[in-house]
Amino acid sequence: MATKLTARRRRKASPTSESPLVQGLLIALSLLFMGVILLLPLYAVFHEALSKGIGSYFAALLEPDAQSAIRLTLLVAAIAVPLNLIFGLAASWAIAKFEFKGKAFLITLIDLPFSVSPVISGLVYVLLFGAGSVLGPFLKSYGIEVLFALPGIVLATIFVTFPFVARELIPLMQDQGSGDEEAALSLGANGWQTFFRVTLPNIKWGLLYGVLLCNARAMGEFGAVAVVSGKIRGQTTTIPLQVEMLYNEYNATAAFALASLLALLALVTLVLKSALEWRFSAEIAAGNH
Amino acid sequence: MDVRVTNVRKEFDRFPALHDVSLDIHSGELIALLGPSGSGKTTLLRLIAGLEMPTTGRIFFGDTDASEWTVQQRNIGFVFQHYALFRHMTILENVSFGLKVRPRSTRPPAGEIRRRALELLDLVQLSGLEKRYPNQLSGGQRQRVALARALAIEPAVLLLDEPFGALDAQVRRELRKWLREIHDRTGHTTVFVTHDQEEALELSDRLCVMSQGHVEQVGTPDTIYDQPSSPFVFGFIGESSQLPVTLVDGEIRHGNTAIGQSSGPLTAGPARLFFRPHDVDIVEPGAGLTGTVHSSRRVGGTRRVELDLGAGQLAEIDLPFDQAFSQSAAISFRPRRWQLFSAG
Numbered sequence: 078m079a080t081k082l083t084a085r086r087r088r089k090a091s092p093t094s095e096s097p098l099v100q101g102l103l104i105a106l107s108l109l110f111m112g113v114i115l116l117l118p119l120y121a122v123f124h125e126a127l128s129k130g131i132g133s134y135f136a137a138l139l140e141p142d143a144q145s146a147i148r149l150t151l152l153v154a155a156i157a158v159p160l161n162l163i164f165g166l167a168a169s170w171a172i173a174k175f176e177f178k179g180k181a182f183l184i185t186l187i188d189l190p191f192s193v194s195p196v197i198s199g200l201v202y203v204l205l206f207g208a209g210s211v212l213g214p215f216l217k218s219y220g221i222e223v224l225f226a227l228p229g230i231v232l233a234t235i236f237v238t239f240p241f242v243a244r245e246l247i248p249l250m251q252d253q254g255s256g257d258e259e260a261a262l263s264l265g266a267n268g269w270q271t272f273f274r275v276t277l278p279n280i281k282w283g284l285l286y287g288v289l290l291c292n293a294r295a296m297g298e299f300g301a302v303a304v305v306s307g308k309i310r311g312q313t314t315t316i317p318l319q320v321e322m323l324y325n326e327y328n329a330t331a332a333f334a335l336a337s338l339l340a341l342l343a344l345v346t347l348v349l350k351s352a353l354e355w356r357f358s359a360e361i362a363a364g365n366h
Numbered sequence: 367m368d369v370r371v372t373n374v375r376k377e378f379d380r381f382p383a384l385h386d387v388s389l390d391i392h393s394g395e396l397i398a399l400l401g402p403s404g405s406g407k408t409t410l411l412r413l414i415a416g417l418e419m420p421t422t423g424r425i426f427f428g429d430t431d432a433s434e435w436t437v438q439q440r441n442i443g444f445v446f447q448h449y450a451l452f453r454h455m456t457i458l459e460n461v462s463f464g465l466k467v468r469p470r471s472t473r474p475p476a477g478e479i480r481r482r483a484l485e486l487l488d489l490v491q492l493s494g495l496e497k498r499y500p501n502q503l504s505g506g507q508r509q510r511v512a513l514a515r516a517l518a519i520e521p522a523v524l525l526l527d528e529p530f531g532a533l534d535a536q537v538r539r540e541l542r543k544w545l546r547e548i549h550d551r552t553g554h555t556t557v558f559v560t561h562d563q564e565e566a567l568e569l570s571d572r573l574c575v576m577s578q579g580h581v582e583q584v585g586t587p588d589t590i591y592d593q594p595s596s597p598f599v600f601g602f603i604g605e606s607s608q609l610p611v612t613l614v615d616g617e618i619r620h621g622n623t624a625i626g627q628s629s630g631p632l633t634a635g636p637a638r639l640f641f642r643p644h645d646v647d648i649v650e651p652g653a654g655l656t657g658t659v660h661s662s663r664r665v666g667g668t669r670r671v672e673l674d675l676g677a678g679q680l681a682e683i684d685l686p687f688d689q690a691f692s693q694s695a696a697i698s699f700r701p702r703r704w705q706l707f708s709a710g
Contacts, residue, residue, distance in 0.1 A: 256450040259417055260512075262437045263444040264464035264519055274467070278454040 122340045126333035137331035138338070142311045146319035146335065152227070153302075153315060154295045157234040161291050164235075165242025166284070170276075172243075173250030174258070187243050190236055198236045199304025202229055225307030230315065233301035238291045245287030249280055286350060293346045297339055367428050367522045367555055368393045369414060374423030376409055383409045385579045386423070391523075396549050396556045398566035401576035402602070407559045408527055410576070414557065415525050416440045427522060440523075443516030443554070447528040449508045451500040457511050458483050458496035464519035486514040489548065506537040513545075517552065526558035530565065538562075542569050563603050567591065575599050597707045600640040605670075607681040609655075610709065611639045618706070620675075623655055628706055636709040641701035643670055643684040654700035657681060659693055673697060 095103070127134050137143060168187060172180060190198060206213040206223040216223055223229045257279060261271040277284075299317040306313040314322065316335055323332035369391040376384040384406045391397055399407040412418040414425060416437035424433045432440055451460050461483040465474055474482070487493055490510040500508055509529060516524060529545070530538040546569055549556050560566050566573050567587040575582040575590060575598075582602075583595045594600035597608070611620045616633045618625040625639065647654075657673030660680060664670075668684040671691075675681055683699050691697065 256446055256448060257452060259437075260444065260446060260450040260452075260515075261463070261467075263415060263417070263442060264467065264515065265438045265441070266463070266467040267438065270467045274463075275452055278452075 119340055122333055122336050125329060126337040128333075129330050133330060134334050134337075137334035140331065142314070143319060143331070143335055145311045146314050146316050147338070149227075149230070149313070150296050150315045153230050153234050154292055156231050157238060157295045158288060158292050160235055161238055161242050161295075162284070162288055164239065165246060165287060165291075168243045169246035169250050172247050173253075174255050184247070187240055187247075190239050195233075195237050195298065195300030196304055199233050199301035202233055202236075202301075202305050224305055225309060225313055227313075229305035230302050230313065233305045234295050234298055237298050237301050238295045241291035241294060242284065242287035245283050245290070246280055249283040253279055282353065285353065289346050289350055293343060296342055368426075369523055369555065369557075370426040371410070371414065372424050372426070374410075374413060374420045374425065376406075376413060376418065377421045383579055384413070384420075387576075387579070387581055389574055389581060389584065391555060391557060392572075393555050394553050395571045396546070396558070396569065398570035398573045399557065399559045399576060400561070400563060400566040400573050401582075402561060404578070405576040406579040407561075407574075407576045411525050411527055411557060411559050414523065415442050415444050417444070441519065441521055443519060443521030443524045445509070445512045445516050445524070445526040445529050447531045449500070449505075449512045449532075451508055451511055451515070453500050455499075456496060457487065457492065457498050457500070457503070460500070460511055461486055461496075461514045461518050463515060483514075483518060486518055487511075489517070489551075490514045491544075504537075505533050506541055509533065509541065510544075513548070517554070521554065524554040524556040526556070528559050528561070530560075530562075538565070545569065567603075575602065577602070592703075594640070594705060597638060597640065600705060600707075605643050605682060606640050607643070607683075609639045609675070609679060609681060611637050611706075613637050613706075620655055625655070625701060625704075630706055632706050632708060638707045638709055639701070639704055640707065641704040643682045644668070645701060645703040646683045646699045647702050648683075648685070649698050649700050651696060651698050654698045655681070656696055656698040659691060659695050659697065671697070673699075 094100075126137075138147075168183065171177070172184060203224060204210060206216070206229065208214065213223065221228070223232070257275050258271050261275045266274065296315075297317055298315075299321070302315055303318055303321075306315070306318060308314055308318055308322065310322065316339055320332050320335045320339075323329075323335065371387060371389040371391075374384055374387045375382065387406070387410060389410070399410055401407045409418060413420055416432075416435055416439070420433065424431055426432060427435075427440065452463065455463065458480070462479045465479045465482065468474075473479075484493070484496065487496055490513055492507060492510055492514070495503065495507070500511065503511065509532075513526075513529075526545075530541055533541065542565055545558075558569075567590070570587065572584060572586055573590050574584045577598050583590060583599045585593075590599065590603055594603060600606050601608070609620055611618050611625065613619070613628055613632055613634050613636075616628045618628055618637075618639060620639070628637075655675060657675040660672040660674040662669055662671040662685075664687060665684075667687060669687045669689070671683055671685050673681050673683060683697075685691070685697075
């Protein structure tokens with residue numbers, strides 16, 4: 078009996094591991110929390126969307142306004158994400174590889190969209206391009222509509238999603254330093270060769286991760302887009318805006334059917350990210366050495 | 367290829383890292399840039415490589431002024447302290463990189479590139495590892511890959527920045543010997559930076575000792591060790607003691623003890639006497655400098671004894687390890703070889 082007891086005590090592998098009771102409690106607490114906060118809403122979305130059968134689910138998705146919202150969302154993401162990829166790369170390159178005046182200021186600036194309420198970012202564009210501004214009427218005289226049109230939505234989306242790629246890359250590139258680039262240059266590679274053969278492969282997983290997050294946010298952005306889009310049904314409503322409008326009209330099934338698309342996007346993003354990490358774990362680990 | 371550095375000054379944010387440095391590197395030699403950290407040795411190496419540009423001064427490759435050349439134009443092989451291997455490429459791809467990025471007109475055919483890369487891997491004794499990735503190799507192996515990669519482009523000059531700095535002592539010693547062999551076989555003009563004097567003395571044809579952005583002395587290991595030209599070099603290279611002395615008509619006196627005749631330009635007034643622990647003769651009590659044993663420790667095949675000469679002056683001398691003496695015993699000695707520098 079006594080020996081059994083000491084044996085059990087010894088099984089506690091290391092001084093930092095807790096007793097089984099505490100371990101169990103902590104795990105249960107995390108699971109409970111995740112269940113209530115994350116999984117339950119996800120379940121609710123799909124349950125509500127399919128509550129009137131699969132037929133009306135697809136009917137809601139095929140409705141012309143819904144189709145237009147889906148197209149607009151995809152288009153906005155297709156413009157905003159590549160632009161943010163380029164901006165994010167340029168900014169993190171500048172910050173990680175060069176010394177220049179105002180660097181700290183630039184880093185703060187990159188974080189600005191995270192600290193500003195999206196509604197405010199939308200309002201800023203209304204002020205910049207609205208009827209009372211200088212730019213708005215000027216562009217309008219050339220036939221370019223910014224507010225309540227695609228350019229405004231794209232601008233607001235870019236603003237809100239700007240930090241994702243840069244935030245992901247800056248620490249990675251700072252950590253890697255410029256040793257690899259110097260090596261490539263000393264071996265005779267030119268600037269582009271160095272970028273495409275050395276720099277880009279070194280940061281590709283971080284870049285992909287940033288782009289995934291950026292894309293998820295670009296498609297799901299509500300506040301900033303709501304302000305600049307004018308919510309013209311069938312023309313300037315993205316999926317999140319369309320969801321809200323349907324919901325306000327007590328059309329819960331259609332609202333949740335569209336919302337389920339965003340939920341699916343989130344799931345796909347997650348699966349993609351995990352799959353990449355699993356498939357390329359060796360190289361990702363090599364990148365972190 | 368000869369490399370000449372003439373009157374080079376380099377400032378970082380107005381803080382000078384190199385003051386008016388000149389250095390002639392001879393074709394085919396293996397030269398070490400040796401100095402404590404902050405002496406500017408790495409800056410000098412990076413200036414030669416073209417990874418930094420001088421604030422003033424010129425750098426010549428052969429007879430051509432290469433000061434304005436980019437790093438690519440200089441055709442140098444650079445080996446970094448932390449290897450800087452491309453982690454997403456195999457060893458073979460790493461070594462072939464410099465040939466693969468050449469413009470089409472000067473790029474060898476793929477088969478030729480592969481053959482040369484394999485040949486170099488054989489030279490650095492890493493045959494069979496060409497399909498591995500850098501993170502699957504040990505530190506010593508990685509540095510050998512880095513050297514093979516640098517040699518692949520047939521560089522005009524091979525530059526190594528603390529190449530063994532990140533390795534443990536055993537591997538360092540092996541790679542040191544091996545680098546010397548590679549150099550003797552390939553004959554590349556080689557410059558390497560180190561803060562390890564043992565490494566520099568053992569490996570190089572000539573040393574360039576640097577301190578605080580200046581070149582202190584350039585010479586063969588023998589010259590540097592036996593005829594240091596400045597107090598800094600004497601103190602930095604090897605073990606040494608210094609004593610304040612007075613010169614009277616060319617005679618060197620420490621207190622009332624005469625040590626010998628000054629053969630240099632210094633003949634009168636105060637001066638500093640430098641000597642090494644193994645360059646002393648033990649003499650009859652009272653017939654030379656006398657001190658009491660302050661401490662002693664075993665160093666290799668000898669016993670290094672620290673003597674208290676009074677007035678807070680300490681001197682280190684080497685004694686046979688089996689010579690018996692008691693703590694605080696008085697020992698008299700006379701430096702056999704020394705160097706005088708002006709006091710100040």
